[in-house]
Every structure is written in C-alpha cells, then in structure tokens.
Amino acid sequence: MKALVAVKRVVDFNVKVRVKADGSGLDIGNVKMSMNPFDECAIEEAVRLKEVGKINEIVAVSLGEKKCEDVLRTALAMGADRAIHVETEEELDSRAVSKILQKIVEKEQPQIILLGKQAIDDDANQTAQRLAALLNAPQATFASKVEVNNDEVLVTREIDGGVETLALKLPAVISADLRLNEPRFVKLPNLMAAKKKTLEKQSIEDLNVDISGSLKMVSVAEPKARQAGVRVANVSELIEKLAAANAI
Numbered sequence: 517m518k519a520l521v522a523v524k525r526v527v528d529f530n531v532k533v534r535v536k537a538d539g540s541g542l543d544i545g546n547v548k549m550s551m552n553p554f555d556e557c558a559i560e561e562a563v564r565l566k567e568v569g570k571i572n573e574i575v576a577v578s579l580g581e582k583k584c585e586d587v588l589r590t591a592l593a594m595g596a597d598r599a600i601h602v603e604t605e606e607e608l609d610s611r612a613v614s615k616i617l618q619k620i621v622e623k624e625q626p627q628i629i630l631l632g633k634q635a636i637d638d639d640a641n642q643t644a645q646r647l648a649a650l651l652n653a654p655q656a657t658f659a660s661k662v663e664v665n666n667d668e669v670l671v672t673r674e675i676d677g678g679v680e681t682l683a684l685k686l687p688a689v690i691s692a693d694l695r696l697n698e699p700r701f702v703k704l705p706n707l708m709a710a711k712k713k714t715l716e717k718q719s720i721e722d723l724n725v726d727i728s729g730s731l732k733m734v735s736v737a738e739p740k741a742r743q744a745g746v747r748v749a750n751v752s753e754l755i756e757k758l759a760a761a762n763a764i
C-alpha cells in the first residue's frame with residue numbers, strides 16, 4: 517500500500533511576519549522557512565503506518581519554488597521513500613494545488629493521501645477537501661487518529677463537543693490535525709542519508725494542468741493594535757467602567 521503526503525514550505529511558525537509597506541503582501545525575503553507543521557504530522561503518521569507494516573511506500577510531494585527541496589529533504593529524512601517536486605515560480609492557490617495533486621495521485625495511485633489540515637501561511641483549509649472532490653474519493657479532515665485495516669481506514673476527528681470516528685474505503689484523503697502525533701526530530705545523519713533518496717522533478721506543463729487563477733489577493737493589512745488595558749481596584753470600579761463604555 518502506498519501513501520502520498522503533500523508537504524508545503526511555509527514561513528516558520530515562530531516568525532512574526534511583517535506586512536509590506538504598500539500592503540501588497542508580506543515581506544518574507546529573509547525569514548526562516550519550514551515544513552508546514554500540520555504536514556509534519558501527516559508525514560509522521562505515514563512513517564508510523566509504514567513502521568507497523570500497514571503501508572510499504574511513502575511519496576512526499578511539494579509544489580512551489582526550487583527551495584521546496586528543503587522540505588522534501590526533511591520529509592525524506594523523517595522516513596519518506598521518495599519525493600516529487602512540482603517546481604514552479606507561479607503563485608498557487610488551493611484550487612491550483614488540488615488540481616496539480618489530482619494529477620500526481622492519478623499517476624501514483626496511492627491508497628492513502630495525507631495532507632495537513634491547513635497551511636499556516638494562507639490558512640485556506642481547502643486543499644484536502646478540494647482534492648477529495650476532484651478525485652471523487654472519501655475524505656476525513658482534522659484527523660486525530662488513523663487506523664488502517666485492509667481496504668478501510670478508521671479516522672477519528674474532533675468535532676464540537678466530542679470526537680467522531682469515520683470509516684472510509686480506500687483510496688481516501690485524510691487531513692492531519694496537530695493532535696494526530698508528535699513528529700520525530702530529524703537527526704543530521706538521516707538528513708545526510710536523505711540526500712541519496714530520489715527527488716523527482718515535475719513541471720506544471722508536464723502535468724498539463726490549467727492553474728489560471730480564480731482568486732487574486734487584493735491587499736494585506738496588519739491587525740489594529742490593541743489598546744493597553746487598565747487595572748481596576750475593585751468590582752464596582754469595573755462595573756462603572758463597563759457601563760461608561762456601554763459594555764453592559
């Protein structure tokens with residue numbers, strides 16, 4: 517059984533991004549980039565499924581500029597067997613990403629398709645859902661537990677006020693939540709060994725996908741700065757202030 521895992525290169529979650537002065541986007545020129553944290557959980561889960569013999573091959577896929585090779589090397593160091601890089605300088609929205617991934621899935625024929633539940637840069641939370649629709653495959657989003665049994669996968673997901681478990685026929689699309697697992701730390705020898713693994717290049721032209729945009733980012737703005745709070749001496753003063761601000 518084969519798993520395909522989509523990994524995106526995003527601004528590291530520790531970095532505080534700045535909006536460009538003209539509001540045309542974010543200034544990410546020299547900031548640290550990493551694998552999207554939800555995608556680390558997706559790779560980790562695939563590796564764990566391989567370790568217990570449920571799957572035998574893991575293919576990591578990333579779409580974007582040349583530097584995406586970094587996150588693919590990390591995925592290989594974590595335990596993926598090979599990687600596919602769809603190299604492009606084009607801005608890709610979730611619609612374009614899902615259409616490209618559809619082509620890769622059709623070519624690779626994986627039984628388990630794992631993605632992160634959302635990319636922390638655009639927070640779109642759409643790609644897994646769109647991909648499942650394009651493939652006409654069952655989907656389970658925000659997975660916090662995955663159990664593979666023959667041609668079926670049981671996925672537990674958190675919902676308002678509890679958890680639900682879904683049974684999906686394979687092939688299926690699953691998106692990983694942070695609660696799914698704790699991704700392993702990548703050790704230097706594994707990173708070195710990962711250099712020997714296959715990293716295949718593909719282009720959007722090879723895949724024959726129309727990624728013409730349906731979406732345009734118009735502007736980006738910083739959130740309004742919050743006003744400083746004030747310390748009140750007692751409850752009556754609090755009530756007075758709230759009443760003065762028409763908050764009660």
Ligand code: AMP
Nearest residue numbers: 522523579631632634635640641642643
């Ligand atoms: P999004 O719908 O943009 O929030 O992304 C959800 C998930 O889709 C991510 O966690 C990744 O697994 C996958 N994904 C999105 N963009 C890319 C990309 N450029 N390359 C690889 N995977 C991606």
